[in-house]
Amino acid sequence: MNDLREVSGLTNYKLARRGMMMTGLMSGLTLATTRVEAQVIHTDTTGIDAGEVKIPTADGELPGYFAKPQGAGPFPIVLVNEEIFGVHDYIKDTCRRFAKLGYAAIAPEVYARLGDLSKMTDVGQIFSQIVSKAPDATLMSDLDAAVKYAAAHGGDPNRLGVTGFCRGGRNTWLYAAHNPALKAAVAWYGPVVGTPTAIQPKTPMDIAGELKCPLLGLYGGKDTGIKVDDVQAAAAKARASDGIVEIVVYPDAPHGFHADYRPSYRAEDAADGWKRLQAWFRKYGVA
Structure with missing residues (x-):
C-alpha cells in the first residue's frame, strides 16, 4: 500500500478528557450516527499516495489523512471536514475517492486536542466533552494549516475546494465565509442554526451573507435534526448579499445519507450528491 507516513510521520497525542453539561444536540442524530460493521465503498490505493500525516499548526501538530494522485502535481486541493466521529475509515476512504478523481484531499483531525474520538461512540458525550469545547477560531486556523500542508505536498492552492459532512458540513459553511482563496464549497x-457560545460565537446562518465562494448544500428531507426551512433561509440570506448558493434536498433521505458505514446510508442519493459535488467543483474552478 502506498503510504505517506514514511515521508511525513504520524502524530501520537496524549489526549485530554473533560466533562461538562451538554449545551446542545441535534435531535434525531443518534439513529443516523449508529455505527455498523461493514463499509459499502472501499477505495484502494492503486495510482495514488495515501496515508496518515502530521499537520503543523500554530501550537504544534495535528494528525490527519492525506491522499493524492501519484506524481508531482500540482493537483487541486479538497479540504475534507470530518463528522463528529473523527478521521476514521469512512473519511479516509472519501479522501482516497477524491485522489482517484485527481485531487489532493486532506482531512485534519481537528478535535485531537480534546479527545480520542475513535474511542467514543456516545453522541451526547462527544458533543459535551469534545465538539462544544472546540473554539471556532482554532478550527479555522487548523483548516488553514491543512490547506497549507496540502499545498506544500503537491496541491495547488489556486484551485481550492472544501467539503464536509454533518458537523463538518456546518464547518464547511463557516470556512466558506473565512477563506477568500476558496473556489467552491x-x-x-x-x-x-444553533446556540452561540463564547468560543463558537456564530452559526452558518449568522455568516451566510459573508460567503467567499459558491456553496452547494446537500440535505435530507427526512433529517429530523435539520429543518429544510432553516437551510433555505440561510441560502436566501447568502443570495441577498450576492452569494451563490444552491440547496438540493433529497426528499426521502435522513441525516447522514452519504455515510456508507451507517444505517442512514442511501446509495442513490449519495451517488447523486457525489456527482453534483464534482460538477460544482468543475463549474467553479476547483477541478
Missing part, C-alpha cells in the same frame, strides 16, 4: 447536511 459543498456542505453535506450541515446544521445552519
Whole structure:
C-alpha cells in the first residue's frame, strides 16, 4: 500500500478528557450516527499516495489523512471536514475517492486536542466533552494549516475546494465565509442554526451573507435534526448579499445519507450528491 507516513510521520497525542453539561444536540442524530460493521465503498490505493500525516499548526501538530494522485502535481486541493466521529475509515476512504478523481484531499483531525474520538461512540458525550469545547477560531486556523500542508505536498492552492459532512458540513459553511482563496464549497447536511457560545460565537446562518465562494448544500428531507426551512433561509440570506448558493434536498433521505458505514446510508442519493459535488467543483474552478 502506498503510504505517506514514511515521508511525513504520524502524530501520537496524549489526549485530554473533560466533562461538562451538554449545551446542545441535534435531535434525531443518534439513529443516523449508529455505527455498523461493514463499509459499502472501499477505495484502494492503486495510482495514488495515501496515508496518515502530521499537520503543523500554530501550537504544534495535528494528525490527519492525506491522499493524492501519484506524481508531482500540482493537483487541486479538497479540504475534507470530518463528522463528529473523527478521521476514521469512512473519511479516509472519501479522501482516497477524491485522489482517484485527481485531487489532493486532506482531512485534519481537528478535535485531537480534546479527545480520542475513535474511542467514543456516545453522541451526547462527544458533543459535551469534545465538539462544544472546540473554539471556532482554532478550527479555522487548523483548516488553514491543512490547506497549507496540502499545498506544500503537491496541491495547488489556486484551485481550492472544501467539503464536509454533518458537523463538518456546518464547518464547511463557516470556512466558506473565512477563506477568500476558496473556489467552491459543498456542505453535506450541515446544521445552519444553533446556540452561540463564547468560543463558537456564530452559526452558518449568522455568516451566510459573508460567503467567499459558491456553496452547494446537500440535505435530507427526512433529517429530523435539520429543518429544510432553516437551510433555505440561510441560502436566501447568502443570495441577498450576492452569494451563490444552491440547496438540493433529497426528499426521502435522513441525516447522514452519504455515510456508507451507517444505517442512514442511501446509495442513490449519495451517488447523486457525489456527482453534483464534482460538477460544482468543475463549474467553479476547483477541478
